[in-house]
Each structure stands twice: as structure tokens, then as C-alpha cells.
Amino acid sequence: MLKTQAQIISGYSQKITEVTDRIDQTKNQIDQLSLVRIGLFLIEILFFVLLLNSADDSWRTLLQILLLLPVLVFAYIVKKQSKLDREIEYQKELLWVYQNEWNILNGKTNGYDDGKSFESESHPYSSDLDIFGNASLYGFLNRCYTKNGRELLAKSLAEKSFRSRIIDRQEAVKEMQTKIEDTFDFRANLHGHDVEKIEQIKIQLKFQLGEQLSFIRNKILKSYVAITPYISGLIFLAAIFLSGTFWNVLTIYMIVNIGVTVLQNSKIDKVFYSFGGSSSLLNGYADAILWTENHPWTSTYIQALFHSKVPVSQEIKGLSKIIQRFDTRLNVVVGTVLNALSLWDLKCCIQLNQWYQSSSNDVISALNHLGDFEELISLATSAHNEPEWIFPEITDAFTLTTTAVGHPLISPEIRITNSFTLEARPTVDIVTGSNMAGKSTFLRTLGINMVLAYAGAPVCAQSMSLSVFSINTYMRIKDSLNESTSTFKAELNRLKMILDHVVSDKDTFVLIDEMLRGTNSRDKYLGSKVFVEKLIAEGTPALFATHDLQLADLKNDHEQTLRNFHFDIQIADGEMKFDYKLKEGPCATFNAAILLKEIGLTLE
Structure with missing residues (x-):
């Protein structure tokens, strides 16, 4: 039985309340973890004071080991808190999506783009029929956040089609309408990110990254990067259990590794600054693509949007994890230590090159097709919000x-x-x-x-x-x-x-x-x-x-x-x-x- 528009508005109001409550609960969890972090910091200070006042014996060795425990737990808490921060950002975007639907049905302006950039006085009908711009059909329909999605919707409203394609699209929109409750998650994963950044990443993947990573394919450099963490680990253990002389050896070795990193720094920067800071964005897009992969689509139009035989969402998640690790270099102290002990930046470049060789083409295609789903969701949302409208x-x-x-x-x-x-x-x-x-x-x-x-x-x-x-x-x-x-x-x-x-x-x-x-x-x-x-x-x-x-x-x-x-x-x-x-x-x-x-x- 079809819902009335009043029931649909009431449903959005209920969703707004539920998401608001979840945001408040997540904020409380983050606050509690912040208190735990303070406690770990105080414990670390305690261990350090005991270490300074201990004799050079087995107790001192134990304290050196104990110093690592609060650091490890602290790292786990930071990771947990970071996950909750991402969750709260997602919930805020989901809240925006529900609030926007409520606004539209109550006569307020749609928060998505109104298509003003597509206005044209010379078009055969778009200006006269209010297709684009303020108070337009595009502004009423649009639920597209990506550049490709916005352009596809504009094209569908401005260009002549043919009967078989229109019928296929109707079938796809009807199928999307049956999954409308799930589409809000899809939209939340895309909304709020830097649209231009994802366009830069697509260009980077298609035209630039392969050449930029050519330096890391040097076999000698790759082999040295691979064994560096093990050498550092062995010297570190020798310094703790054998002789203090190994601390000097470790210091010299770390200086050598920093030198290797500095020599390659200009090439590393070219790679990093094309992706740096985009881990959250890529995760959001990966979750959106995962949403498209997890549904058993039956309409011909939607089935034609899938080209890859492997889950592209996992490939993007893999890229996101590499970028997240790469972002560590933004912290000067942590980045310097990691490069000194394991050539961290070069290791990230090697991982990125391995990913690029196996996954980049599928990812570009999947990122582009997100716009196709956005466009269909735009039309399906209008079908859902206007239950008395019919398919012609x-x-x-x-x-x-x-x-x-x-x-x-x-x-x-x-x-x-x-x-x-x-x-x-x-x-x-x-x-x-x-x-x-x-x-x-x-x-x-x-x-x-x-x-x-x-x-x-x-x-x-x-x-x-x-x-x-x-x-x-x-x-x-x-x-x-x-x-x-x-x-x-x-x-x-x-x-x-x-x-x-x-x-x-x-x-x-x-x-x-x-x-x-x-x-x-x-x-x-x-x-x-x-x-x-x-x-x-x-x-x-x-x-x-x-x-x-x-x-x-x-x-x-x-x-x-x-x-x-x-x-x-x-x-x-x-x-x-x-x-x-x-x-x-x-x-x-x-x-x-x-x-x-x-x-x-x-x-x-």
C-alpha cells in the first residue's frame, strides 16, 4: 500500500530524531575515550619517573618494556577514537540528507546544486520550461553530489532520448524506488566530500601516477626498503639486551635512512600531494560503491553499469588504507621516526605501486558510475516523495x-x-x-x-x-x-x-x-x-x-x-x-x- 505524502514527511522526521540520538551517543563515547587517553598519559609519566630512579638491573629492563604498554594502548584508543570520529561525520551527513528531504517536502530549498551552470538561452526549451537554475526542475530533482552525477542528470533533462532507453530507465528508477530506504546511506557516503579532489584523483590514476611511481621500481631500492624494518628491529633489541653501544649504531643507521628518504623526497612529494588527506573521501566513495555491489540488481540499465569482475569497493578501501598510512608523514615527529626506522614514505610508495598495477582501471570506471546511480536515485526519490505521480x-x-x-x-x-x-x-x-x-x-x-x-x-x-x-x-x-x-x-x-x-x-x-x-x-x-x-x-x-x-x-x-x-x-x-x-x-x-x-x- 502506497504511503501518503504526510506519512512520508513523518517518516523523515522520525529518521531525523533517530540519527540525532545516535550522534549524541557517539559523542559521549568519544568523550569517555578522551579521559582514558589522559589516564594513559599519566601512567606513561609514572613509568618514566620510575625508570629515571631505577638502578641498572633487571628492574630497569622491565620498566623499559613497560614504557611501551601505555603507548600501545594509547595507539589503540586513538585508532578507536578515529573510527568514532569518522562514524560521527557519516551520521552528520546522513542527518543532512534526511533533513534536506524534509525541507523539500515542506516547501524549502533543495540543498543540492540547482543546475544554474547548465542554463542556456539558446537551448530549445530549458530556459522557457525552468529546467535549470533557481526554482527549476533540476533544482527540485537533483540528489547528485558528484560532478559526473550532476552532468548526467542535466543531460537526461536536456537531450532527446529514444523509446527503448526511456523504458529501460523507467525500469531502473522503479527498481531503485523499491530500495529507497537504503539510498540515503549511499548519499550520505558521498555528501560533504571535496568533489574536485575526487576528480583530481581520477586524473591522477588515469594519466600521472604510473610515471610518478617509476622511481620506486628500482630493484635495489625496493630490496633495501623491504629489509630496513628488520635491521632496525635487530639493532634495537641488541641495544636493550646486549650492549648500550648498539644505541649509537641505531642512531647512525637512522641518520642513513633519513638521508635516503631526503634524496627521494621530491619524487615522494609528487605522489603524496595528489592523494594526501583523501583517505576519508576514498572511504566514503568505497562505501558508496560497496552499496551498489551488495544489491542484486535486475534491471538491464543498472546491470550494464558494472564492468569489473572483482569488488571495486575493496580495491578503493585498499587505496584508502595506503593513503591513511602515507598521511602519517604529516606529523613531523612521528613521520621522521618512522622514516628513520623503516623508510616509511618509500614503503608507502611501493604499496601504492603494487595497488596501481592491479586495480586502477577498475576504480576509475566505478568512480564514474557512481554518478549514474546518483542520477537514478534523484528520479527514484521524486517517485518516492510524490506517491501520486505516475510513470507514463x-x-x-x-x-x-x-x-x-x-x-x-x-x-x-x-x-x-x-x-x-x-x-x-x-x-x-x-x-x-x-x-x-x-x-x-x-x-x-x-x-x-x-x-x-x-x-x-x-x-x-x-x-x-x-x-x-x-x-x-x-x-x-x-x-x-x-x-x-x-x-x-x-x-x-x-x-x-x-x-x-x-x-x-x-x-x-x-x-x-x-x-x-x-x-x-x-x-x-x-x-x-x-x-x-x-x-x-x-x-x-x-x-x-x-x-x-x-x-x-x-x-x-x-x-x-x-x-x-x-x-x-x-x-x-x-x-x-x-x-x-x-x-x-x-x-x-x-x-x-x-x-x-x-x-x-x-x-x-
């Missing part, structure tokens, strides 16, 4: 039929729906009506739901069946001071674009709102008439919203290929009332005289 039927035969279609960006409380059906053959449909009666909104409602349908998403309608059209619109025509373009010239440019598309793509569908505003009324009518007749001649379906009733009269000359619809007003006691309902035939009631009278101008 995509047909081969020429058709566009929809009942109770509404604008997805208008709040359900004030949204008005309409039904509309094309004839079995292309027609130009003239839509007349008063100012503010709903003509423009209806055209945008139809267009934006077609965009949703072609992306494989659910639409804001009771039912919808349509073939695949190339949408072209003419609505918000602007002049341009920068390009010295008048409104009329901008309108002509737009008309030329539409005419070119009509000729080159016979599946074009045109939405026009009040054509040729930038010229006189006579030329406006004649130009509109010629354009309508051109669309009829080309067999191009179109909706043409206008105040010009003369265009409705073209029905007399084009009985079979032109239809009239209108939005009207009701006037009661001198007040206007709108029902925003599409009706057949030309409009008979207009409101300009009433509106002018309200500002003190009376038409005789």
Missing part, C-alpha cells in the same frame, strides 16, 4: 494523451490540473484567454512533464501516454545589450531555430506563448498566421497561446489541422474569478478592460 506510457505511435496533469513545481495545495489529448494526426492548437487565466502555465505544465517522461521519471499526472518528441519552445524572449540584440531580433532568431528543427526533425513538438511581442499588432498577426500555416504544412504539432482572437479564426481555413482551446474568467460583482481550466473553443471573455479600470483607465 512511452509509445511508438504518434500520441500525447494526459489526464489531470499538473505543474510539478507548483505546491499541491494550489496546483490546478488539466487533461489534454492530441488528435491522431498533428494539429496546431490555438489557446486563447485572458491575462493571468493560465495559458502560459498550461504550456509549461505540458512541456515540463514531457521532459520528466523522457528522462525516465514519473510525471505529475493521473495518466499520460506519449511518443518521443523533440520539444521546442518560444516563451521568454529577451533582448541582449551585450549582443546588441533587440527583442524583435531575438524573437526572429528563436523562430529561425524552431523552423530549422521542424525541417530537420519531423518529431518536433512546439510550444509558443504570445509570438512577436516586439512588433506592431498588424505584423504580429500576419507573422503569427504565416508561422502557424508553416507548422501545419510541415505536419508539426504545436500549442500556440495568444491573446489574438484572429488566430482562432484560422480554424475556418484549416478545419482538420487546427483546433481552438481557451482559458476564461468568470466576472461576479465586478470581480474576476479564475478556474484555470482548459476548455474547447476560442475565448469569449477577456479581462483587460477590468484591469485597466482598476488603475483609473476606462475603455469606451
Whole structure:
């Protein structure tokens, strides 16, 4: 049984409370471990004081060994605390994800990118239909945090698709919707990380890392790095149990190792600074990829996203562990000691080279495909949050039929729906009506739901069946001071674009709102008439919203290929009332005289 939107909002509220409680509990654990660390520090001081006051005998040797115990326990506590810190960061991101869904369903702004960078006045429909930018369809749908995910979603909303692909995507979105509760974990693992950093890592893996690691493939250097920790360990044990002279030997050996590291330092830095500090980011991406691997996907579209036969998440985890160890060099004291005793930086480079030789290609592909999952999750989330929306039927035969279609960006409380059906053959449909009666909104409602349908998403309608059209619109025509373009010239440019598309793509569908505003009324009518007749001649379906009733009269000359619809007003006691309902035939009631009278101008 489908949940109501109120139940869905309540579910998000409950999740917000649960995650908040988990964050508080984790913070308490971290505080307790901090007290344990202080206790270990005090014990270490105690052992050190006892060592200073002990004689050179077996008791002193025991104290030297005991000095290591608090250090080892301290290291374990630090590791445990670090794990809890990562957990709390993850929970904070999960909280953000749930809070963001609650915000969207309560009329607040989506925290993900609104797609402003994809805006284009020259696109066939995106500007007129509010596809990108502030208060846009992209801003409403987007749940993509990665660069690749954002670009894929933009492409799905802006480019023409084909029937089989749309149907495959619908199947994938429906499958993703059945796993919607799990998708929030996936999104939390990706959100909050440095997006540009992961792009740098992909470039590094694909083009640079192999060459940068070439120095570490020297057999003599690799062999020396391999035996260094054992030599250091033997000298250290000899110093404790045999003779204090070995402390001097160990000191000299450590200086030699630091010298070896310094000689290779410029090459080590090139490798490190491409990955340094990215362990947490890689862990998050690895967990996200693990999520995709752990589900038995059945839809063809999703199955095609997997290319590797091995778990890529484990490969990325392996890289993350190497980077985490590599990050130790950021602590000058610890890094110096580790390099002196074990050539730590060079050892990390060797491990990185081994990883690179076996895993890098699969990882690049998997990182890119995270965007595909994000995009599908964006559409599946809208399907989950809007339980009354439906997946449209995509047909081969020429058709566009929809009942109770509404604008997805208008709040359900004030949204008005309409039904509309094309004839079995292309027609130009003239839509007349008063100012503010709903003509423009209806055209945008139809267009934006077609965009949703072609992306494989659910639409804001009771039912919808349509073939695949190339949408072209003419609505918000602007002049341009920068390009010295008048409104009329901008309108002509737009008309030329539409005419070119009509000729080159016979599946074009045109939405026009009040054509040729930038010229006189006579030329406006004649130009509109010629354009309508051109669309009829080309067999191009179109909706043409206008105040010009003369265009409705073209029905007399084009009985079979032109239809009239209108939005009207009701006037009661001198007040206007709108029902925003599409009706057949030309409009008979207009409101300009009433509106002018309200500002003190009376038409005789």
C-alpha cells in the first residue's frame, strides 16, 4: 500500500530524531575515550619517573618494556577514537540528507546544486520550461553530489532520448524506488566530500601516477626498503639486551635512512600531494560503491553499469588504507621516526605501486558510475516523495494523451490540473484567454512533464501516454545589450531555430506563448498566421497561446489541422474569478478592460 505524502514527511522526521540520538551517543563515547587517553598519559609519566630512579638491573629492563604498554594502548584508543570520529561525520551527513528531504517536502530549498551552470538561452526549451537554475526542475530533482552525477542528470533533462532507453530507465528508477530506504546511506557516503579532489584523483590514476611511481621500481631500492624494518628491529633489541653501544649504531643507521628518504623526497612529494588527506573521501566513495555491489540488481540499465569482475569497493578501501598510512608523514615527529626506522614514505610508495598495477582501471570506471546511480536515485526519490505521480506510457505511435496533469513545481495545495489529448494526426492548437487565466502555465505544465517522461521519471499526472518528441519552445524572449540584440531580433532568431528543427526533425513538438511581442499588432498577426500555416504544412504539432482572437479564426481555413482551446474568467460583482481550466473553443471573455479600470483607465 502506497504511503501518503504526510506519512512520508513523518517518516523523515522520525529518521531525523533517530540519527540525532545516535550522534549524541557517539559523542559521549568519544568523550569517555578522551579521559582514558589522559589516564594513559599519566601512567606513561609514572613509568618514566620510575625508570629515571631505577638502578641498572633487571628492574630497569622491565620498566623499559613497560614504557611501551601505555603507548600501545594509547595507539589503540586513538585508532578507536578515529573510527568514532569518522562514524560521527557519516551520521552528520546522513542527518543532512534526511533533513534536506524534509525541507523539500515542506516547501524549502533543495540543498543540492540547482543546475544554474547548465542554463542556456539558446537551448530549445530549458530556459522557457525552468529546467535549470533557481526554482527549476533540476533544482527540485537533483540528489547528485558528484560532478559526473550532476552532468548526467542535466543531460537526461536536456537531450532527446529514444523509446527503448526511456523504458529501460523507467525500469531502473522503479527498481531503485523499491530500495529507497537504503539510498540515503549511499548519499550520505558521498555528501560533504571535496568533489574536485575526487576528480583530481581520477586524473591522477588515469594519466600521472604510473610515471610518478617509476622511481620506486628500482630493484635495489625496493630490496633495501623491504629489509630496513628488520635491521632496525635487530639493532634495537641488541641495544636493550646486549650492549648500550648498539644505541649509537641505531642512531647512525637512522641518520642513513633519513638521508635516503631526503634524496627521494621530491619524487615522494609528487605522489603524496595528489592523494594526501583523501583517505576519508576514498572511504566514503568505497562505501558508496560497496552499496551498489551488495544489491542484486535486475534491471538491464543498472546491470550494464558494472564492468569489473572483482569488488571495486575493496580495491578503493585498499587505496584508502595506503593513503591513511602515507598521511602519517604529516606529523613531523612521528613521520621522521618512522622514516628513520623503516623508510616509511618509500614503503608507502611501493604499496601504492603494487595497488596501481592491479586495480586502477577498475576504480576509475566505478568512480564514474557512481554518478549514474546518483542520477537514478534523484528520479527514484521524486517517485518516492510524490506517491501520486505516475510513470507514463512511452509509445511508438504518434500520441500525447494526459489526464489531470499538473505543474510539478507548483505546491499541491494550489496546483490546478488539466487533461489534454492530441488528435491522431498533428494539429496546431490555438489557446486563447485572458491575462493571468493560465495559458502560459498550461504550456509549461505540458512541456515540463514531457521532459520528466523522457528522462525516465514519473510525471505529475493521473495518466499520460506519449511518443518521443523533440520539444521546442518560444516563451521568454529577451533582448541582449551585450549582443546588441533587440527583442524583435531575438524573437526572429528563436523562430529561425524552431523552423530549422521542424525541417530537420519531423518529431518536433512546439510550444509558443504570445509570438512577436516586439512588433506592431498588424505584423504580429500576419507573422503569427504565416508561422502557424508553416507548422501545419510541415505536419508539426504545436500549442500556440495568444491573446489574438484572429488566430482562432484560422480554424475556418484549416478545419482538420487546427483546433481552438481557451482559458476564461468568470466576472461576479465586478470581480474576476479564475478556474484555470482548459476548455474547447476560442475565448469569449477577456479581462483587460477590468484591469485597466482598476488603475483609473476606462475603455469606451
